[in-house]
Structures are given as C-alpha cells and as structure tokens.
Amino acid sequence: MSDDLFADLPPPAPATETIAPGAVILHRFATKDAAGLIAGISDIERKAPFRQMVTPGGYQMSVAMTSCGTFGWVTDRQGYRYATHDPETHVPWPAMPPIFQQLATAAAESAGYGRFLPNSCLINRYEAGSKLSLHQDRDEQDLAAPIVSVSLGLPAIFQFGGINRRDPIKRHRLENGDVVVWGGPTRLAYHGIAELKPGLHPLSGSYRYNLTFRKAG
Numbered sequence: 107m108s109d110d111l112f113a114d115l116p117p118p119a120p121a122t123e124t125i126a127p128g129a130v131i132l133h134r135f136a137t138k139d140a141a142g143l144i145a146g147i148s149d150i151e152r153k154a155p156f157r158q159m160v161t162p163g164g165y166q167m168s169v170a171m172t173s174c175g176t177f178g179w180v181t182d183r184q185g186y187r188y189a190t191h192d193p194e195t196h197v198p199w200p201a202m203p204p205i206f207q208q209l210a211t212a213a214a215e216s217a218g219y220g221r222f223l224p225n226s227c228l229i230n231r232y233e234a235g236s237k238l239s240l241h242q243d244r245d246e247q248d249l250a251a252p253i254v255s256v257s258l259g260l261p262a263i264f265q266f267g268g269i270n271r272r273d274p275i276k277r278h279r280l281e282n283g284d285v286v287v288w289g290g291p292t293r294l295a296y297h298g299i300a301e302l303k304p305g306l307h308p309l310s311g312s313y314r315y316n317l318t319f320r321k322a323g
Contacts, residue, residue, distance in 0.1 A: 122216070125266055125278060128252075128290030130217045136256050137283030139209055143258055143317065144309050146203040147229055150174045153200045154192050156231050162186065168236035169299075175202040177226040177322035179245065186245050188226065188322045202227055209285075210254045210319035217287035219252040224319035232262065232314040234304035240265060240275070240296045243320065251321035252289030258282055258317070259310025263300035271296055282307065 123131040136143065156170035159181045173179060177188040178199040191198055206227055214222035230238070243253055257264075257280040264286060267275040273296070280286070288295060302314055 123278075125276065125286075126268075126288070126292045126295065129266065129286070129288035129292045129295065131264075131278060131280070132213055132216055132285040132287065133281070134283045135213055135216065135285040136209055136258070139205060140258055140283050140309055142205050143209070143256065144315070146205055147258075147315055147317075149203070150200045150229065154178075154195065156229075157194065169238055170231040170233075170236075172229050172231075173227060174200045174206070174229070175224065175226045175322075179226065179228045179320075179322075188245060206317065206319070209256065210317075213254050213256070213285045213287055214252055217252065219287065219289055222251060222254070222319075222321070224251075224254065224321055226320045226322040228318040228320070230316040230318070232260070232299065232302045232316070233312060234302055237301040238299040240267065240271065240298040242269075242294050242296055243318075244294055245322075246320050247323045248321045249293055250289075252287055252293065254319040255286040256317040256319075257284045257286075258315040259307045260302065260305045260312070260314040262302055262314050262316075265298045265300060267296040268292075269294045269296070282309065 120135045121133045154172045156172050158170050162185050180189050210224050261281050264278045264280045265275050267273045
C-alpha cells in the first residue's frame, strides 16, 4: 500500500513507556519542538563550540559536547565536575533558552516529577561511530531531582541498567523527539548510548543530538 495514502494523517500521539521503577520514555514528547530545539543548539554552538573532552584517564571522548545554563559539565585530566564558565573561553556558559527550560519541566512533570527546574543542560553531538559508555550521573549536588534526556535527529540505542554496573542492561531505540526521564530508585542507574549508525535526518543531517537536563547545584 502506498505511503501517500497516509501523507495527510497527523503524527502518532505521544506515548509513555515505563522502562524501570521511576524511569520512563516519553515517545515523541518533543517532536513538535524539535526544530526549535535544533535552532537553540545552533545558537549555543556559536557561543560555546562543541569539543571532544578528555577523561581523567587521558582518553578523548568520541562524543562532542557543549553546555548551557548556570552550570556546564566538563571533564579533563583534573576530573569530572560542573563549572560556571566555559574552560576554553573563560566566559559563562550561554543562558538556557526558554524552549529548553519549558520542555524539560513539562517532561519531568509528565513523568511524575513536579517542580523540576534544571540549571544545567549538557548537549552531546553524536556522529557515526561515536558512543557513550555506561556511566552514572552522580556529579550533581541534588540527587533528588530527576534526569531529563531529549533525543534529536538520528535514532540511537539507549542502554539502561541498574544502580550496580553488573546489573542487566536493556536496550531501547530512541527516535527524534523521544524524552527519557529517570529518578527516584533509578536516579543512579547506569546508562549509555551504543555506537551510532550512519544516516541522514532532515533536521540534524548526519548527527544525533542529546540534551541532558540536570539540577547541578
């Protein structure tokens, strides 16, 4: 049957998938805002360019990163931490665009976490072959606040485990506009992104972007 028959149909409605206690995927939650979010990323990139940071062990990350908000997450030979200034330009990180803040707060509320006001947004840019190894988000002072993670552009495989590194890992396909929110009993769950496959997306070209909102301090 021809896809043209469905060209005028509205996109599927957002759907919520529970993946663990306190953790959900809000499928297509950010689809309608995706173009505005990509535009916001472009503006931030002009002020704080993407860079591939170095881990404390001296390894260069395959994912390119930048930040916006009061705090930006950084890593170098001195360790993992949050900083109020971009270590490359020595100026404060760009302000978080209103569309970012509004989306993060709305997504958290939809997942059952009210009054979430993030002050940090880490922006990851993936290209074919890049990945993010399993890790915990534990550098924040307020571990009671959830994590809100927004997928834009190319699809990716999100890996989500438990609070112990050896816990079983489940794999979830994330599409453009999907939002993952986790907190409470799974706030310190190990998670990562499998190696990104090559592709092209109308909004992001050959990239996948991820916005990770946190309450850093």
